Amino acid sequence: MGEDRDEVRELVVRAKVACRARSGDGEAFGALYRRYQSGIYTFIRSQVREAELAADLTQDTFVRAWESLPRLRKEGAFRGWLYRIAANLVRDEVKSGRARLEVTESTLAGEDGSRLPEPAGKEGVPEEMLASEEMKEEVRRALDSLPAEQRAAVVMHHMEGMGMSEIAEAMGVRPGTVMSRLARAREALRKELSRYVEGSDDEV
Amino acid sequence: MTKCDFIRDRLAEYAVGGLRGRVRARVEAHTRTCSECRAELRALERTGELLDATAPQEAPAETWEGIQERIALHPRGERRRETRGRPKLGWRPKLGWRPRWAWVMATAAVVLVLMVAVLLGPLGLGEPRLVVALEADEEMQATMEGHLSAVWAAPLSDMAALGLQMASVEENG
Incomplete structure (x- = not known):
């Protein structure tokens, strides 16, 4: 999932104008919400246990973003900035003891029918493979087994399409650390999902 | 290896x-x-x-409604009322969450109280009538609130202005 930076920048500029005017006009901000809500919610949900808490923190993330919009100088960096807000809120929540950085329930789509993973599309992943409910469940379980910081990196990189630097900025770590977390996560997931990713197709 | x-x-x-x-x-x-x-x-x-190829999960539909309500009812920089069933995270009495202006106002209020205490004399017993006026007179309170930012920026010059204001209250009272 890529992002159109020019479009995002324009939306952020419009939202800033509405915010400064204190008009409560949420049209541009609503567009930003629609664009990023699933990624933010999935990221938060991957870090805290309860779905209701994740929804509350998602709401708080966007309200905080609205309040802080006038101080955002680089409109094109909105996504990383937004994830940083979410990460800080999660950190505060964990520090307060109201949330734990471990999950046992599923953090991804499909379980409650809210949204199914997009089938096909990706080269090398057969449609019938992604359409398998059993496989989706396996992916969810495998992701849940990762340490929280690896899970966060996986969600941001693979589901939101964020680059290493952007993730690093959002998480307050170095890009090399993000790379390392992604590599360790990839290794662990490859083992967990071996029955789906091993095969005769070894052409490179 | x-x-x-x-x-x-x-x-x-x-x-x-x-x-x-x-x-x-x-x-x-x-x-x-x-x-x-x-x-x-x-x-x-x-x-x-x-x-x-694994899609993220959509946030619950009511999430945006809650955001809209909080934004529309309470423009940025202001405290908002509860909009959900459980206590909102944003309203916890947590020091780290307070915006910068709240600290400025709180500090200014402390400075103002100290100034009033000095003007009233030791133990504040000199002119109880003035304290009553400060608490009861809404117009005076509004004036005092207007002074807060000025007190913070230039306490010495505002002190003089405050003294004049208090003298006025005494004359009128």
């Missing part, structure tokens, strides 16, 4: 784009000739493709 072991230890990093230079070239050269390492690399890449 065999050559394959060396390569295997670095395949995941290679798969996520983390290798550069000679090590990267070495991995690429080895996987061209070693079918087992190539198969392992392919499995790692397919794992990434699997994750790429």
